[in-house]
Amino acid sequence: MSKNNALVPNNEFDRLLKLSEYDIDYSDIHGKLDDLTRLAAYVTGTPISLVNILEANTQWTVSNFGLDVTQTPRDQTACQYVVLSESPLEIEDMAEDERFNTKDYVTEEPHIRYYYGVPLTTPDGIRIGAMCVMDTKKNDLSPEKEEFLKIIASEVITRFEYEHKLKLMRDNVDELKEIQRKVSHDIRGPIGGIIGIAEILRDQAEESKLDEFMQLLELINKGGRSVLDLANDILSNYKTGEDDKAIPANxxxxxxxxxxxxxxxxxxxxxxxxxxxxxxxxxxxxxxxxxxxxxxxxxxxxxxxxxxxxxxxxxxxxxxxxxxxxxxxxxxxxxxxxxxxxxxxxxxxxxxxxxxxxxxxxxxxxxxxxxxxxxxxxxxxxxxxxxxxxxxxxxxxxxxx
The missing domain is CATH 3.30.565.10 (Histidine kinase-like ATPase, C-terminal domain)
Structure with a gap:
């Protein structure tokens, strides 16, 4: 842990960098993990279950069951202790723990007493938050329930990884679309200009009855249109105008x-x-x-x-x-x-x-x-x-x- 602050892991900056890689939109993630928080509450028999992500100063609750909360100052939370260790944190009675017995959520509604938090650990060993369950009375999870909660926490990370990979794929697709757009412009513009010039010269050649010149211009015209048609076929997946008004998710x-x-x-x-x-x-x-x-x-x-x-x-x-x-x-x-x-x-x-x-x-x-x-x-x-x-x-x- 940091010498300056006992509640900051030694790898805090790396931890925040890893969290930034997931690029979580805290205003848009709610609902995507609610099945897991409901399952956690069900298997542990507790009325409250939360998925919490710890940023530098804020704890963001990205999914909740039984407690309507979206954000909490990090220094007011129990989950700040969870990211300090690989092991889960159990607090049997928060009202008797000097770290928490003066917190509003203990002394006032919802009067939390019991807390159990499992670290949300990425595949490379970085703890970005906690999957926690809470009760308004004393509790004691059985080893089986603790294992179930660890499995659910692992599934939370799996979904973060899945969302991250989807974002990378979308970014790559959008990059390809942008290349398509630029190629479309670069090809269509010059070829269209050549075709236009060829048509003007062809009209002039017709008036002068220059048959050989007309044949040459016709070849240029056909060749240009053939390349332009090929470009249109290749770029047909790129849509503009009315079909492309929706803002992409990324x-x-x-x-x-x-x-x-x-x-x-x-x-x-x-x-x-x-x-x-x-x-x-x-x-x-x-x-x-x-x-x-x-x-x-x-x-x-x-x-x-x-x-x-x-x-x-x-x-x-x-x-x-x-x-x-x-x-x-x-x-x-x-x-x-x-x-x-x-x-x-x-x-x-x-x-x-x-x-x-x-x-x-x-x-x-x-x-x-x-x-x-x-x-x-x-x-x-x-x-x-x-x-x-x-x-x-x-x-x-x-x-x-």
Whole structure:
């Protein structure tokens, strides 16, 4: 475990990188694992079952049974302890455990007493979260039930792996379609021009009765049309216009991205009575662009902004697509938080930031910005910070799309 924070695994950055590979859209995954959470509750005889994923600062509940919850600050959870070890974690009575006996979910509704969590471990041994069951009374799972829960947790990871492979396949297909589109343009344009010129010259040759010249032009015309027909056959799978209006699952438009960010992060801002807004600038609202890891990058930076902004502060997100000199997604996240001095900005941009507490003493894990910066660079994007102590922070992102 980390020396700076006893609840952070030694491989925390690698753990977050692995989680980013799955590229989970927390606003779109609900329902896909509900059969497994119901099964977990059934086989263990508990009223509550959850699948929880632990990001840098937030625990995302991607499937729930018996408890309506979607996100929780990571430092308030029991699952943060599960990712520290290969072994499951059992808490027989949370009301008697000093780590949890003051938590709202123990002292108030739903009055959780019993907890059992199994690590969600990827094929390469990275623990990204927990499959857990809970009870409002003391409980004790039998060895058979514990084994059943481990099997279900393994199936959760299998589905994540399956979804990840499907995304890679979709990306490859979309890349091929884009190549088709470009080839279509590159072939049809010049050949169409040749055919047009040939037809003009043929008409002129007819008037002058140049028979040999006409025959040559006719050969050019037929040859051009033959190649063009062949191109049309090869490219017939590529559809444009009315048949291609639906946005692919692995792409976003500015309005879709705007709504996802609101759905995911408004609850966190609301918990601190903050004014949170996501605005769109410019006119390219219908242009789609790859979704790949954008939510992970932007989300981590928004979470940090919320954490370091006091109650009733403001977090404003601005989204814009610019088409010159190339299509670029611009994202700006501005807050009225505690800000940073120049030395702190240099430190955080160096790749070795220190973990600090938020405005309500939220425990910082120190990896959210580091991950966002790493992913931005891997996507050939740019990230810059403008900050002043007690006056807030403005982070600007640019991604080629």
């Amino acid at each position: 792409e976003l438009t500015l309005p879709v991205l705007q709504q996802k960010l609101k759905n995911l992060y408004e609850p966190q801002a609301r918990a601190k009575s903050q004014d949170f807004s996501v605005n769109i600038n410019g006119g390219l609202k219908d242009h789609s662009f790859p979704k790949h890891r954008l939510l992970q990058v932007i989300g981590n930076l928004i979470t940090n902004a919320i954490k370091f902004t006091p109650e009733k502060g403001t977090i404003k997100v601005e989204l814009e697509l610019k088409s010159t000199p190339e299509m670029t997604l611009h994202v700006q996240i501005a807050d009225t938080g505690i800000g940073m001095n120049e030395s702190q900005v240099q430190e955080i941009m160096s790749g070795n930031p220190k973990s600090t507490a938020g405005t309500k003493e939220e425990r910082g894990f120190g990896f959210g910005f580091q991950l966002a910066r790493h992913l931005t660079e891997s996507m050939k994007g740019k990230l810059s910070i403008n900050s002043e102590v007690d006056k807030g922070t403005k982070i600007t992102l640019q991604f080629p799309v």
